[in-house]
Amino acid sequence: MPLALPAGFPAETETLMFQEAAQTADVVAAQFARNRDTVAALAAQLRAAPPPFVATCARGSSDHAATYAKYLIETQLGIVTASLSPSIGSVYEAPLRLEGALFIAISQSGKSPDLLRNAEAAKAAGARVVALVNVEDSPLARLADTVIALGAGPEKSVAATKSYLASLxxxxxxxxxxxxxxxxLAALDTLPQSLRAAWQQDWSPLADGLAEARNLFVLGRGLGLGAAQEAALKFKETCGLHAEAYSSAEVKHGPMALVGAGFPVLVFAQPDETGAGTVALGEEFRARGAQVWTAAGNGELPLVPASHAALAPLLTIQSFYRAINALALRRGHNPDLPPHLNKVTETV
Known part of the structure; x- marks a missing residue:
């Protein structure tokens, strides 16, 4: 059914969010080519002198990328990775023991005061500071030991899309x-084309089902948890829809008591050892009468098969971004201009 948009609203394909998210495949292809030598040199240094642990620091969508980093580094490299609260350095000014650690700061703007303060403190404490940043002449980029440029280009919609996926x-x-x-490494070569295919997937059942919703859960696990966190944030900021992200294991510790007849649940099933359990939990909720949409190989929401399980969250979110843009408009929200929000949030 055609959308009846409020006067002055852009059409679905004319929002900045739609146009910027649609650029992701090209952004990632260019980013991989541009950063290959820098990343390979950094990787060689890390193999020669492995850090005792990794600390990440970020906020908002960038922190959801940090969740992905935690699971990817721990599962692929076996190195403990933890999220450092920005307030530890900027508010509490607590001394940290980071000698030899790898400190990864993730930011679109690279100028939030609390993130900068923690990066400075980490460097002073003996950590190697790596900045994943979109604005390459930002203060964060200037103080980092190594900059991995996201290369997403200008992002004018308040809701981050291509910069988030560029971070992943x-x-x-x-x-x-x-x-x-x-x-x-071989799978990286397939990612841009897979992202293009993911952008074309039909997730309209999600927009149809959540047009009148007031609350929902988004479930993921392991490498897919960060994607669930990102989706929940986008529901809130672009659609005015209260959503909470949970691990499909953690939701059993209390929150699942809320899931009854009619309660909406979006399930992101990661194609790895966590996938079967996550799908099974979704089916358990469906049996209670909950409204369940599963993004999986045979779910209600089609997914492009990933050439490596580690890439699946990027493809899931790319399909989700197109759906959430449509849902926001259907609910009478302009996804480019969420109320009370700015593109850059500078916290101290």
């Missing part, structure tokens, strides 16, 4: 080279 792409390129894994 930068993370997986670094891990593939660091591990020197032929299978993962």
């Amino acid at each position: 792409a930068a993370i997986v390129q670094l891990v593939a080279h660091w591990k020197d894994d032929p299978a993962l």
